[in-house]
Amino acid sequence: MLTRIFALLMAVFMAAPALAQDGPLRLTITDGVIEPLPFAIPTFEAETSGSEQLAQDITRLAAQDLTNTGLFREIPASAFISNPAGFGTPLQFADWRAINAQAVIRGAVAVNGDQVSVKFRLYDVFTGEELGEGLQFAGTQQGWRRMAHKVADAAYSRITGEGGYFDSRVVFVSESGPKDNRQKRLAIMDYDGANLQYLTDSSSIVLAPRFSPRGDRVLYTTYESGFPRINVLDVASVGRQQVNTAEGEMAFSPRFSSDASRVIYSLTNGGNTDLYITDIASGQHTRLTEAPSIETSPSFSPDGTQIAFESDRSGTPQLYIMPIGGGESRRISFGDGRYGTPVWSPRGDLIAFTKQNAGRFHIGVMRTDGSEERLLTASPLDEGPTWSPNGRVLMFTRESLGASGTSSLYTTDVGGLNLRAVPVEGGASDAGWGPLQP
Amino acid sequence: MTFTTKALVVLLALATTACTRPDRFGGADGADGMAGANAGAAANAGPQGAAGDPSSPQYFSQTIGDRVLFSVDSIALTPEGRSTLDGQAQWLQTNSDYLAIIEGHADEVGTREYNIGLGSRRANAVREYLVSRGVPTSRLRTISYGKERPIEVCSDESCYSRNRRAVTVISVGSMS
Numbered sequence: 001m002l003t004r005i006f007a008l009l010m011a012v013f014m015a016a017p018a019l020a021q022d023g024p025l026r027l028t029i030t031d032g033v034i035e036p037l038p039f040a041i042p043t044f045e046a047e048t049s050g051s052e053q054l055a056q057d058i059t060r061l062a063a064q065d066l067t068n069t070g071l072f073r074e075i076p077a078s079a080f081i082s083n084p085a086g087f088g089t090p091l092q093f094a095d096w097r098a099i100n101a102q103a104v105i106r107g108a109v110a111v112n113g114d115q116v117s118v119k120f121r122l123y124d125v126f127t128g129e130e131l132g133e134g135l136q137f138a139g140t141q142q143g144w145r146r147m148a149h150k151v152a153d154a155a156y157s158r159i160t161g162e163g164g165y166f167d168s169r170v171v172f173v174s175e176s177g178p179k180d181n182r183q184k185r186l187a188i189m190d191y192d193g194a195n196l197q198y199l200t201d202s203s204s205i206v207l208a209p210r211f212s213p214r215g216d217r218v219l220y221t222t223y224e225s226g227f228p229r230i231n232v233l234d235v236a237s238v239g240r241q242q243v244n245t246a247e248g249e250m251a252f253s254p255r256f257s258s259d260a261s262r263v264i265y266s267l268t269n270g271g272n273t274d275l276y277i278t279d280i281a282s283g284q285h286t287r288l289t290e291a292p293s294i295e296t297s298p299s300f301s302p303d304g305t306q307i308a309f310e311s312d313r314s315g316t317p318q319l320y321i322m323p324i325g326g327g328e329s330r331r332i333s334f335g336d337g338r339y340g341t342p343v344w345s346p347r348g349d350l351i352a353f354t355k356q357n358a359g360r361f362h363i364g365v366m367r368t369d370g371s372e373e374r375l376l377t378a379s380p381l382d383e384g385p386t387w388s389p390n391g392r393v394l395m396f397t398r399e400s401l402g403a404s405g406t407s408s409l410y411t412t413d414v415g416g417l418n419l420r421a422v423p424v425e426g427g428a429s430d431a432g433w434g435p436l437q438p
Numbered sequence: 439m440t441f442t443t444k445a446l447v448v449l450l451a452l453a454t455t456a457c458t459r460p461d462r463f464g465g466a467d468g469a470d471g472m473a474g475a476n477a478g479a480a481a482n483a484g485p486q487g488a489a490g491d492p493s494s495p496q497y498f499s500q501t502i503g504d505r506v507l508f509s510v511d512s513i514a515l516t517p518e519g520r521s522t523l524d525g526q527a528q529w530l531q532t533n534s535d536y537l538a539i540i541e542g543h544a545d546e547v548g549t550r551e552y553n554i555g556l557g558s559r560r561a562n563a564v565r566e567y568l569v570s571r572g573v574p575t576s577r578l579r580t581i582s583y584g585k586e587r588p589i590e591v592c593s594d595e596s597c598y599s600r601n602r603r604a605v606t607v608i609s610v611g612s613m614s
Contacts, residue, residue: 179588184586207550207586227581253554266554268554268555268582270562271513294556312552341549356547356548381547384549402591
C-alpha cells in the first residue's frame with residue numbers, strides 16, 4: 001500500500017498538479033507543494049554495551065537523509081506515545097497510528113571490536129505490516145555513515161519504489177583563492193559533503209571530473225601539461241594517467257560510456273571543437289562531428305546508443321542528440337536563450353541542462369525529444385547539472401557574482417523543489433555524482 | 439594547424455619548461471596577466487631585458503600590446519585589434535627567435551566547456567591573422583582558458599569586456 005501510493009505521489013510529483021489524496025496515507029499535494037510523508041525512527045537499539053553513541057549517530061543520519069529529500073517528515077521522539085520496545089518485539093501499531101506516523105523504521109546496532117552491524121526493519125503503519133524483509137549491514141566503525149545511508153536507502157527505496165542515492169559519492173573541483181587567481185583541485189566526498197578527500201593538488205587547473213559507471217575511476221580535464229588534456233584517475237590509489245586521445249591542440253569535456261569501454265570528449269584543432277570517441281582497449285579514435293561549430297559537453301544515453309551534446313551550429317549553443325553509430329543529429333532545444341551541458345538521466349527519460357536566458361542561468365530538464373521543458377532553478381550563474389544515481393535529484397554549481405564571487409554546490413529534485421546547499425568547506429564546482437556504492 | 443615535426447618537438451620540449459608552461463603563471467599577477475609574468479621569465483632567461491629595448495618581450499607586451507579584446511560571443515577582430523596584431527606580427531618577424539602562445543579567454547557569462555571552445559576560436563582568429571601577416575604558423579601555438587583566468591573580477595560589462603581577450607605570450611625558443 002505504502003509503495004503503491006507513494007509511487008503515485010512520485011509520478012504526480014513530476015507534473016506537480018494540485019491533488020488531494022484521500023485514503024490511509026493522507027498525502028496532500030497542493031499547488032505543487034508536497035505534504036511530506038510522516039515517519040518515525042526511534043533511536044536504534046544498542047545491542048552491545050558501548051554502542052549507544054553509534055546507535056544514536058546512525059539513527060540521526062538515516063533520519064536526516066530521509067528528511068532532506070523533502071519527501072519525508074520525521075515525527076519527533078517527544079510525540080511518541082510509548083517508548084518503542086526492543087528491536088525484536090512486535091510493533092504496537094495503534095500507538096503509531098495515533099500520532100499519524102505512516103512509516104516506522106526500527107533498528108539495532110551491535111559493535112564487536114572495529115566491526116559494526118546494523119539491523120533494520122520498516123513498517124507500514126496503516127496496513128500493520130512490515131514492508132519488506134529485515135535487513136542487516138556490516139561494516140567498520142569508521143564506515144558508520146555508509147551504514148546509516150544504506151538504512152535510509154533501503155527505507156527510501158521500499159517506500160518510493162525507486163532506487164536510493166544516499167550511499168553514493170561525488171567527485172568535484174574544490175576551489176580556493178580569489179577570483180583572478182583561483183586554485184582548483186579534484187576532491188571526492190560523500191553525497192552529503194562528509195568525508196572530503198583531495199585527489200590532486202592545486203598546481204594546475206582541473207575541470208569537470210566525471211565518474212566511471214562503477215565509480216572506481218574519474219575522468220577529468222587538466223592543464224597539468226600546460227595545455228588541456230584528459231586524465232583518468234584511479235579513486236582507490238589516486239594514481240592518474242593521461243588518456244591517449246586523438247591528436248589535437250586541446251582535449252576536454254570527457255565522459256565514460258555506460259559500459260566504461262569508451263571515452264567521449266571534445267577535441268580542438270585550428271580553433272574548431274568537435275566530438276571524438278576513443279575506445280580504451282584498442283586505442284582507436286572515431287570522429288563524431290565535422291562541423292565548423294563548437295561541439296562539446298557530450299553525454300551518453302544509458303543504453304549507450306545515443307549521445308546528447310551542445311553545439312552552436314545554429315548560431316547559439318543548443319542541445320542535440322545523435323545516434324552513436326552514425327546518422328543525423330537532431331536539435332531538441334527550441335526555447336528562448338542558450339542551452340548547454342546536457343546530461344542524460346540514468347533512467348533514460350530526461351536530459352538535464354544549463355540554460356541562459358534574459359541575464360539568468362537555470363538548471364532545467366526536458367524529455368529526450370525536447371518536450372516538457374521545465375526550469376528547476378534560477379540565479380545569476382547556475383551550471384553543470386549531474387544526476388543522482390536514481391535520476392531524482394540534480395546537483396549543480398551555483399556561483400555568486402562580483403569580485404568576491406565563489407562557487408558552491410546545490411541540489412534540487414527534478415520537480416524543482418527542495419533546493420539545498422551541499423555543505424562543503426571552501427568553494428566547490430563541477431560536481432560529478434557517482435553510482436550507489438556496492 | 440599542423441606543426442612541422444621539428445617545431446612540434448621544440449614546442450613540446452618547451453612545454454615542459456617553466457617559462458613556456460602557460461598555466462604555471464595562472465594569472466596570479468593580476469592585471470598584468472600571464473604575459474607579464476612570462477615576459478619576466480623570458481627576460482631572466484635571456485640577454486634582452488629592458489622594456490625600452492624594442493627586441494624585448496617586455497616591449498612586445500607593454501608597447502606593442504599583447505592582447506586584443508572581443509565583443510560578446512564574437513571572434514571578430516576590431517580595427518584596434520588588427521592594428522595591435524599588425525604590430526605583433528612585425529615584432530615576431532623581426533625577432534624570429536621567439537615563439538608565441540596565443541591564449542584565448544571568455545567572460546564568465548557562459549558554461550565552462552563552451553567557453554573553452556569559444557576561447558579557442560578567439561586564439562585561432564588571432565593566429566590566423568598573424569599568419570596572414572607573415573608569421574610562420576610553426577611559431578604559434580594556441581590555448582584556451584575559457585572563463586578560468588579572468589583578469590577583472592567584477593560581474594558587469596566593464597570587466598567582461600576586458601576578460602574577452604586573446605593574449606599573445608612570447609616565449610623563449612629557437613626554430614633552429
